[in-house]
Amino acid sequence: MQRLSGKVAIVTGASAGIGRATAKLFAAEGAKVVIAARREAELETLAAEIASEGGEAAFLAGDVQSEDYAKALVALAVSRFGRLDIAYNNAGTLGEMGPTSGVSEAGWSAALATNLTSAFLGAKHQIPEMAKHGGGSVIFTSTFVGYSFAFPGTAAYAASKAGLIGLTQALAAEYGPQGVRVNAILPGAVDTPMYRDMNDTAESQAFVTGLHALKRVARPEELARSVLYLASDDSSFVTGTASLVDGGASITRT
DSSP states (O other): OOTTTTOEEEEESTTSHHHHHHHHHHHHTTOEEEEEESOHHHHHHHHHHHHHTTOEEEEEEOOTTOHHHHHHHHHHHHHHHSOOOEEEEOOOOOOSOSOGGGOOHHHHHHHHIIIIIHHHHHHHHHHHHHHHTTOEEEEEEOOSBTTTBOOTTOHHHHHHHHHHHHHHHHHHHHHGGGTEEEEEEEEOOBOSHHHHHHOOSHHHHHHHHHTSTTSSOBOHHHHHHHHHHHHSGGGTTOOSOEEEESTTGGGOOO
16 A cells, blocks of 8 residues: 555655655655756656656756745645645755854855755745645654764754754644644765765765764665655654654764
């Protein structure tokens, strides 16, 4: 039995990494998906892949920092598929890295806009549509960085992603009575283009691998499975959580 049969989902940051893997898994589990990212060619390719595997997908390229784009994604879900049940607000950026004393105000603001404000704007328009049909599930991608672990030179990234946890809790408390659940996943290191940009040497990759109890980094498909759990009715009594999916990085000291 497909776990998302009859559901309609939005997935942002769907052109690569965790978002791409999750969009494909949602479709395989029966959801009709609206996929979103900046790169239209990658979205078109993904939509074609989903269709070739028997799924249904619509796509719209745009900037998640735009409230008009957040509105347009919900409108596309409703016009194409009739409703909205699931939103995985996954788009994110590493932002400006380096010593905090050297981070520009523009770089700080850009990280918050992409990682935190975009999630707020998405949820702002997704939740009312879900509530019309008795509820739904909103999921954010936070991170273990700034929660159970810290790296020098990541202030904007850590702060913006940690902010998602507070947003998760506030929305869960506010909209629980309307049947809308809100949760965040906190991945450890995942083998994505962003991970490879941040760890571009064998030494750096070996160091990060060693931080995890499993002594490896995750595949995007492994994170997608955790998102699927939160999207599905399997997690019907789960809301307001910051769910570590970190390969044991939070408890490893060896």
